[in-house]
Amino acid sequence: MDQKEIAGLVSVLILLLLVAVIITLFTVFVRRKNKLLEEQERTKKAFEKELSETQIEIREETLRNISWELHDNIGQLMTLAKIQAQMAKTRPETLDEVADTIGKGIHELRTLSKLINPEALKSLDLVEALSMEIERFNRLEFIKSYILVSGKQYEIDSEKEVIIFRILQEFFSNTIKHSKASNLNVEVDYKADQLVISAQDNGVGFASDADFSGIGMKNMKNRAKVIGAELNITSEKDKGTALKLNYKYNSDKLDGF
Known part of the structure; x- marks a missing residue:
């Protein structure tokens, strides 16, 4: 060769x-x-499943709130107005009290109508939805609540806002039902690169992480993971419970959402 x-x-x-x-x-x-496309598809399906479950839970929570307010709040006001009206037959000077009670009932009905109207709820952004929850707690005297919003509000994907709201709503529910707290403080801070939400109550707290399992800790963490947020809940017995959620804005640009 x-x-x-x-x-x-x-x-x-x-x-x-x-x-x-x-x-x-x-x-x-x-x-x-x-593999990347399959992973994105799995992530998308997990997000859609979590969103669907979250929306159902929010509707159920809303219906429970409406039922409670109609029965225990507005119902009591109307009963009181009826009693006052009957008394006014012999004591006309109490008519002003009747009018005042009826006025409170009308105000409560108008406030409740915002929860009943689905279109009104859809138009709310995260801060407005959280503020409505805080206002409701104070109005019904569940707990003394405060909300502080700082920074320039950043437009977040509305579907992710729904999940963030549900995480906070579940924390609020646990605070009211289990913590025996008298105060609840919420801070929403729109930083340059991320949204930071903090919530703190002054309740009985928990001695160990094991105690969190029964109050939806797993659900809250799973929801945070689905949207790429970091969630930390800390508690100390007799010193209250605190939540901190960090959500980076650039996660809104992930493909598939």
Whole structure:
């Protein structure tokens, strides 16, 4: 075999090697791309499932609130107004009290109508929804609540706002039902690169992380994970419970959402 034949054979081998390398690289690229697409699809489905469950839970919570307010709040006001009206037959000077009670009942009905109207709820952003919850706690004297909003409000994907709201709503519910707290403070801070939400009560607290399992800790953490947020809940017995949620804005730009 002369040198030309050898050179030709080497050239063919090199060409075949290059083709094999290209095919291998292309195969690896396709596999990685398919794996990424599958992962994105799984993430998208997990997000959609969590969103659907969250929306159902919010509706159920809203219906429970409406039922309670109609029965225990507005119902009591109307009963009181009826009693006052009957007394006014013999004591006309108490008519002003009747009018005042009826006025309170009308105000409560108007406030409640915001919860009943689904279109009104859809138009609320995160801060407005949280403020409505805080206002309700104070109005019904569940607990003394405060909300402080700082920074320039950043527009977050509305579906992710729903999940963030549900995380906070579940924390609020646990505070009112279990903590025996008298105060609840909420801070919403729109920083340059992330949204930071803090909530703190002054209730009985919990002695260990195991105590969190029964009050939806797992659900809250799973929801935070689905939207790429960091969630920490800390508690100390007789010193209250605190929640801190960090959500980076750039996670809104993830593909698939």
